[in-house]
Structure formats: structure tokens, C-alpha cells
Amino acid sequence: MVKKWHLYLTVICLISGVLLITLFKTQQAVRAEAASKKANNLISVIDGLEKETDALEEKIAALREQIDAIQKEQISGEDRMASLKQELETLKMQAGLTEVEGPGVIVVLDDNAKGAEAAKTSDLSTYNPEKFIIHDKNVLYVVNDLKNAGAEAISVNNQRIVTTSNIRCVGTVILVNSTRMAPPYEIKAIGDPEKLEQGVVNGIDYSYLKKNDFPVKIIKEDNIVIPAYKGSYSPVHAQPQEQEESNNE
Amino acid sequence: MNKLKNWQIAVTLVLFVLGIFLSVQFRTQQTLLDSLESMKEEDLVAMWKNLNDKRAKLEQEIQLLNGQYRELMEQSNLGKSTFANVQKDLDKLRLINGLLPAKGPGITLTISGESAVLAVDLVDLVNELWASGAEAIAINGHRIIATTSIAQVEDAYSFYNTVDGERLYYPIVIEAIGDANTLEKGLTFTGGIIDNLNSFSIYPQIEQKQEVVIPAVKYPQRWQVAKIKENKEN
Numbered sequence: 001m002v003k004k005w006h007l008y009l010t011v012i013c014l015i016s017g018v019l020l021i022t023l024f025k026t027q028q029a030v031r032a033e034a035a036s037k038k039a040n041n042l043i044s045v046i047d048g049l050e051k052e053t054d055a056l057e058e059k060i061a062a063l064r065e066q067i068d069a070i071q072k073e074q075i076s077g078e079d080r081m082a083s084l085k086q087e088l089e090t091l092k093m094q095a096g097l098t099e100v101e102g103p104g105v106i107v108v109l110d111d112n113a114k115g116a117e118a119a120k121t122s123d124l125s126t127y128n129p130e131k132f133i134i135h136d137k138n139v140l141y142v143v144n145d146l147k148n149a150g151a152e153a154i155s156v157n158n159q160r161i162v163t164t165s166n167i168r169c170v171g172t173v174i175l176v177n178s179t180r181m182a183p184p185y186e187i188k189a190i191g192d193p194e195k196l197e198q199g200v201v202n203g204i205d206y207s208y209l210k211k212n213d214f215p216v217k218i219i220k221e222d223n224i225v226i227p228a229y230k231g232s233y234s235p236v237h238a239q240p241q242e243q244e245e246s247n248n249e
Numbered sequence: 250m251n252k253l254k255n256w257q258i259a260v261t262l263v264l265f266v267l268g269i270f271l272s273v274q275f276r277t278q279q280t281l282l283d284s285l286e287s288m289k290e291e292d293l294v295a296m297w298k299n300l301n302d303k304r305a306k307l308e309q310e311i312q313l314l315n316g317q318y319r320e321l322m323e324q325s326n327l328g329k330s331t332f333a334n335v336q337k338d339l340d341k342l343r344l345i346n347g348l349l350p351a352k353g354p355g356i357t358l359t360i361s362g363e364s365a366v367l368a369v370d371l372v373d374l375v376n377e378l379w380a381s382g383a384e385a386i387a388i389n390g391h392r393i394i395a396t397t398s399i400a401q402v403e404d405a406y407s408f409y410n411t412v413d414g415e416r417l418y419y420p421i422v423i424e425a426i427g428d429a430n431t432l433e434k435g436l437t438f439t440g441g442i443i444d445n446l447n448s449f450s451i452y453p454q455i456e457q458k459q460e461v462v463i464p465a466v467k468y469p470q471r472w473q474v475a476k477i478k479e480n481k482e483n
Contacts, residue, residue: 013263049300056307091342152475166380238384241350
């Protein structure tokens, strides 16, 4: 009897247990189903959004990195550019492409009009006008004397003397950089005024002209302004020769 | 007693099993709470709204960054082209200033030295070559630039010529780059500079060359007193 009752209890408990479990399970299932029905769309939308925002955040990070890289490059580029511009300024100055100023001398050479008049009136048959005018060579050699005395910048009647400048005459007209000149010839040079003066005075041409009563003079100045070269400057035949050992890193 | 004890044990067992079931059930419920499925609908809606806002903000940021990136790229391309232009200018100026070796067609003129040539003769020759369109000139390998000095050094017994203070030995070779024909004609026309030199028994030999290579200056110009004139308007 006792054992039987035992058995019953056990069975009942078992059944109630099973019932409980199934109840729970079904409840769960029902609830999940309900939730999924209501919120399934919402959940999948949220999932999608989360993936999307993650991707966007990655894209932003990548973009910021790229921008950062360009900015760094630009900063170094600007630094290089600044140094290039500095070099450009220096090169332009040395090429005579900028107006410059500094201490120096002004050498004035003029035709000997008085001497010519006197020679004409004394004896026209022996009068040689060549002996009373300033020649292109006089100007050329005085310019060379100035260069030998360390002139840093030179102009003749405000025509800047650059590397490729030439001083010639066509008939009796002197051309500097193919520009016609008329006397008096005013040769300006920037450098040590004392040295420049010595260089010209000791030069053959100035002393010759002085000795022959040409109206020539040298004026020392604390500040002389010499204009920029305005001519063309484009090599057609010459090209830079590639150096085997380039030393610009 | 015994009976009761047995019954007690049985009930205890059953309750124990039930308890385990319950706790397991509770656990699964707990984990469910953390996932979306267990969230209330209004919470889900709020979350969706938040994410929507976030996405909109992120997209705006990307637009901004894209704009900035494009602008920077344009600037940097512009910078690169400016850079290239500046480089071109620099190279041209370096060539003009004799800082780069130059090569090109031209002539060589050789003076053997049977009769001494004067510094002014060299000045004349160089001047004439520039007049004939020379683009680069060297005397015995000394590149001629705006400030180059060509001078004569004399003592009681003899004299010699110098370029920038360095003595020139014979044969003196002048090299010039330019149109070879024009350069030669500029020197050899009747009554020209070669005729003049010939009258002093100096007979320079001129050779036209496909390629002349002229070295760079040995010492770049160093200006000590000349300065760029500043405009007062600045």
C-alpha cells in the first residue's frame, strides 16, 4: 500500500513536472513568435543599420588617414616650395633680372665735342672725327675693367649688362643689348667704390680718354640703383648637361 | 517515521528537480534579455531612431571629408604643377647663371700662342660671340658669366691672361654653344675680329661642332654689396 502510494506520488509529480516544462516551453515559443512577428522587421532594420554605421565609421577613419597624409605631404611640399622660391629669387638676382642697389661708381664717358670743334677750325683737311668720339670698344673695355675690379652689377645708360650682353657699334651708333645708345655714356657699377674707381682709372681706356681731353669722370656713390635686364633670355641651343653625380638630394 | 521520511525524501527530490528546471529556465530568460528579441518594441523603435540619426551624421561627415579630400587633391595637383613650373624656371636660370654644365651645337676656337693674344682680344672675341647669339661660352674650361673678369697680368718681362684670376696657358680654347654657322660668320666676316687678329699674326682655328660641352662655373657668384631694391610700396 505504502509502496503504491509512493508510486502514485511519483507519477503525479513527474506528470506535473513535464506539464510545467511544456507549459514553459510553449510560453516561450509563443512569446518568441509574438515578439518576432512584431519586431522582426525592426530587428532586421536595426541589424542592417548597425552594419551600415560600422562601415561608415571605417570609411571615415580611412578618409581621415588619407587627408592626413595629403596634409603632411603638402606641408613638406610648402617647405620645399619656400626654399625653391628663395633659390629662384637668388638666381634671378644673379641673372640680372631684378633691380638692385648698393654702393658703387658712375663712370661718364662723353664725346670730345670741344676738341672736335677746335680741330675742325684749325685744319679741316686733317680733321678726323673718329678721334673725338667714344667708341664701342671704350665702353666694352671700361665695363671689363669694372668687372675686373669686382663689380657685382653693371649698366650702360640703364641697359643692364648680363652674361650674354654685347656692346657693339653699327656705323657710329653704339648698341648695348641691341639697344641704341647716345652719348654721354653713363656706366653704373655696384661694388666697392674705391676698388672700382682704381680699376677704371688704371684701365687703358679711361686714362687714354682723360689724356686726350675727353669729358670723362668717375663719381663714387653710397647708393646706386641699377635696373633689371628686360631683354630675352631663352636658350635655344644650350641644354643642361645631365650630371653623372647629381648632388642635389 | 520511516514512512514519513520516505515521503519527505520523495517530495524533496521532486522539488529539487523542479528547482533545477526553474533555474535553467530563468537563465535562458536572462540571456534572452540581452538580445534584441527580448527587447520591448518601444525600445527597439528608440534604438532604430538613434541609429538612423547616427547614420545621417556619419554620412554628413563623409560628405564633408570627401569635399576636403577633393579640395586637397586639387591643391596638391596645382601645387605639383606650380612646383614643376618653378623647377623649369630654376633649371633655365641655373643654365643662364652657369650653375649647370651646358651642351649643344657650337664652335671651338683655338689660339695656339705663336703670337701673344691680349686680354682685350679675348674680351672682343667673347663679346662678338655673344653678339652672334652664343648661349654659353667658356675659355679653357672657365665658364663665362656676367661677373667673369678677363684680365692681363704683367711684370717686367712678360704678361699672361687670366680668367677670374686663374692663368690661361696656350693653347687658349674658347668654346661657344649656339648656331655654329652664325657663330663662325660673326667672327670671320671681312674686316671682322679674325681679320683684325690676323693682322697681329694671330690665327685662331675655328671648328664647328655637333656637340660642345661647357662646364659649370667653378665658383658661384657671391654678392657682397648689391642687394635687391625693395619697392617702397610694400
